[in-house]
Amino acid sequence: MTRVFPFLRPPSDVVSVGPWSRLSPDGTEPLPDTLVDWDYSTTLSLHRPVSVDGLRLRELAGLTEDAAVDLTVQWFATNSLLRGRAWRSALPVENAFDVTIECALPGDDLGGALELITSVTLRSSSPGASPAAPARPGSVLWSDRQRVVLEGENTLFPIATADFHDLPYPTGAGWYLHIDEDLDGAALGSILLLVNERHEVVMRAVRAASAPTEADQRVLSTLRADVLRVLVERALTDEGLQEDVDHPVGSLGALLVSVVRNAFPAFSMEALRRERQNAPALFSSRLQETSQLLVAS
Amino acid sequence: MSVLYPRLLGDAARELHSQYQHAPIAKLQEGHALRHPSAVFAATGGRRVTAEELQRLREDILTVAARAGFPNEGRRQDRMDFDVEVAQLLHRRCGLVAAEASVRPMWAFLALVLLPDVSYWRFPRPPGDRVLGTDITRHVWGRLWWRAHLLALPQEHERYRLLETFGEAAFDQMYARRRSIGGSRILVRAVADAWPTVDRGRVPERTLLIDVLKRLSRWGAVVDFESLDDDELRRQVQEAVTESAAVLRAVYVQDVGPRHASDRTLG
Structure with missing residues (x-):
């Protein structure tokens, strides 16, 4: 189902994301669809390169250059249905702004499948924005979701x-x-x-x-x-x-x-x-x- | 490392429930045990709880229950206090991670093997979901652990101060919406924080809470609450509460009758 947003959103190409990677004792590896060796005591160290057109996204969302915008990562665990913020950084008013998301997720609240939701959100608007622009702080201007199954095929079943x-x-x-x-x-x-x-x-x-x-x-x-x-x-x-x-x-x-x-x-x-x-x-x-x-x- | 508890699977749990549901408390006291032949442990994910730990947990819960009148019926308020105290005890002491606490048969073990006497005292002649592993929201012990987990303030001295904000019926409203907003601990805590200051006039607490949660769910479809600072999150929750209260107060000023009386307090 397509979600209808009651405000202007920029086109998806204002953000380019690279793949999620996982830092392990053996070095860095692309984050697989399934983490065979995960258990509750594992802390996942993850990173992901992102490039954002901070100026263009504000313009195309009807915001002024003074609007404060964040790049945020939220985690969601499918078995406990818990969610939380994994990482957040302010996005400057510049195009082709490169940033690397780096976050560590302790295993305590995770399990089942883990969803990593990368979003660009409004922190605060400013006077002069279009009437159609997002106004409520937290409004999602762009997002992307990746799912990784924790517990490999040998332990996928309890x-x-x-x-x-x-x-x-x-x-x-x-x-x-x-x-x-x-x-x-x-x-x-x-x-x-x-x-x-x-x-x-x-x-x-x-x-x-x-x-x-x-x-x-x-x-x-x-x-x-x-x-x-x-x-x-x-x-x-x-x-x-x-x-x-x-x-x-x-x-x-x-x-x-x-x-x-x-x-x-x-x-x-x-x-x-x-x-x-x-x-x-x-x-x-x-x-x-x-x-x-x-x-x- | 999480502590693993024995899991009592459906058939064995149902059989015990059918034996226990009309039994006197004294007989249930005799029936308690630290293990059950049909209970199994998960193979991985932590260490197994020891018999000594189970015994201690039982004794501590019995102590709290005695203060609330166990094995006698006691007052309703005593049972509310019992719930708040045991929620903290379970959360602090069980060593559970959320994934393990989502496994329903472990709660059936606590209710039917370790604590059958206290379980059937807390909910006399209960429907199955109070003791079986069918619905954690309704489970005599599971709902308390989850209430503590969602409302605990890890960084604060009075870590469990929000536990008393909501009664069971109100908390159920949030827990039932776990997928949309109840799984967000910062949001649940922000609602709990704002709640005591709400001017709800004659609006029943439960009615107001349901309206607030619906409002937040609607906003949550296009807003990422997790991205907000605490102050801004509190401001938005306060806005939702104020709007709901204003709309409902107007309704309840014109329409207050006996049919609403039973809905005025929460259990």
């Missing part, structure tokens, strides 16, 4: 280890994917991958997930494929789950619909339900293919 002897699951099983009933409940907290502490092979692979041996990789591939299978089956066997019904953002229903869409972009859920019912072996092979079961990496 994982717990437990002795299956104490749980109502088969004692010899390797894992169990717990999924709650409420489709509108938050996905986080609705899903938990339980790994059986009694199963040495699986436990070894899960522990070695950041540096797996070839044997571990095969186990992890099987585990991932099975998790995908259980999620897809859960989605397809729930008649209450329809792809054209909007489930709340971040809900279990929204997650399941998106899992099925990503796994089978060419099929409707109805078509998948039919195939699962009428040709289960074919459907099973299709799941193997989409989950890249035991495919050499």
